[in-house]
Amino acid sequence: MLNTGEVRVVAPRTLLPADVESLGVKVFHELREGLRDADVVMMLRLQRERMQGAMLPSEHEYFRLYGLTDEKLSMAKTDVTVMHPGPINRGVEMDSRVADGPPSVILEQVAHGIAARMAVMSMAMQQNIQQQVND
């Protein structure tokens, strides 16, 4: 998958899509286990509506179990890259020290995200213009 050796997902069962293993990923419920020897960690923003939908008890418990901290990150490879599409809920899915620490490429990722979106929009528009010319 994605030309990588292995892709893992780590989450409580309430947040996992049904039969997610069928996409070729390995499922973990314990963040430390999932992080073991990882090359890249991609954190995802926790949406507040998950709390109202009774999928999680509290941000506090989520951070304790699934929040990325320096201590948990030490399970990954020493040259690990930490990513997050932004915006970050600091202290929910990720500790600020990790977000701003040396392994983090989050700011570059966000900057690249703008370029990538512009490219996608440009390509979509061009196709549209091409079609109008043909008509």
Place this chain on the structure above:
Amino acid sequence: MTSPRIRIFGGRLIDPSNRVDGPLDLYIADGRVAAIGEPPDGFAADIQLDATGMCVTPGLVDLCARLREPGQEHKASIDSECRAAAASGITTLCCPPDTDPVIDTPAVVELIRHRARQVGAARVAVLGALTPGLQGLHLSEMAALQHAGCVGVSNAGNPLGSTLIERHAFEYAATFGLTVFLHADDAALSADGCLHEGRVSTRLGLPGIPEAAETVAVARDLALIEQTGVRAHFCRLTTRRAVRMVARAQFDGVPVTADVAIPYLYLTEVDASQFGPDYHFIPPLRTSEDREGLLQSLKSGTLGALCSDHQPHEPDAKLAPFPATEPGASGLDSLLPLTLKLVEEGYLSLPDAIARLTCGPARILNIPCGELAVGRVADVCIFDLHANWRLNQQTISSRGKNTPFMGWEMRGRVRYTLRDGHIIFNGNSA
């Protein structure tokens, strides 16, 4: 406090989990079983307990006992009920989360465990709340409750807000390998009922609770248990049909267990027909067919545990018209004797009966007790199978005197109870 070295001699050792049943001595050191049959090398006993003519079994594990603390200390306390349990051969009690405050934070778990340790009688296994305040609306911090020592989670008798919340609660509990303890009741169907819906409720003109209140809930729960893969336990099933559904699910490999409480094996709706408040139970006493079905399922093992469903009350709680009284009975004192009576009446073999009170509930709670293999914690119950006594105001040790079995002849008397290798009850000095 160091644990004494104890030799229990002359008794009939019954340890169903290890298929042991015979005249064997038991040797205890450092709070654990040191040897069975022959003493370990150089064993010098500090205490010798003569169990001649008695049964020596693992300490009993009671799957449901309300201790009423915190919040309802006018009914009972951790102190009073843990001591009453010890006097009844019970070494582990499981307490549901419907205390006041509800057991939905680590602080309440710690309070109960701390109080139980102070008392030093029976140990208390704690169930955490599945939802905060048992309100059924959000998930509780189950990982934090587990970390604080909860052996499982439950919403006690309170309904969940929706099947969606039930699904998420099961998924979340399954994430941490927590067992959910379920009270199968469809709240809309049971509504304001106070006894089984049938000929007795019709004759008395009291609102009934239909059988379907239980079977509908079991069907819904089983579907979600199967889908989420959560380990689940049905508490206090009362109807033959519900138990049959559980048996079928077990046969299909669904990770589900169930228990029954003593009153439902002796009493039926007919016993409630004189408006006696001690016969007010929720879920209600059912029909004689249900009672027969429960007994058969207890024998077959579909019902893996037999519990007291201990609910001590102050006398005032039962001084009102039937529907206005608080339901439930005090049950610690009668758990062992009324189980032994089932043996006498031919429903169960003695080892099977002991299994339903020891290794059966211990497995459901996933705790390392209920058996007497070498190295296991030395929780022991020593009782005289042939000593009969009468349950009355003087002999009952629980603070709750509300029981429909008051005045009944009890079979089997506990002589000693040991927990972690310490004598927590001595019937000769009591």
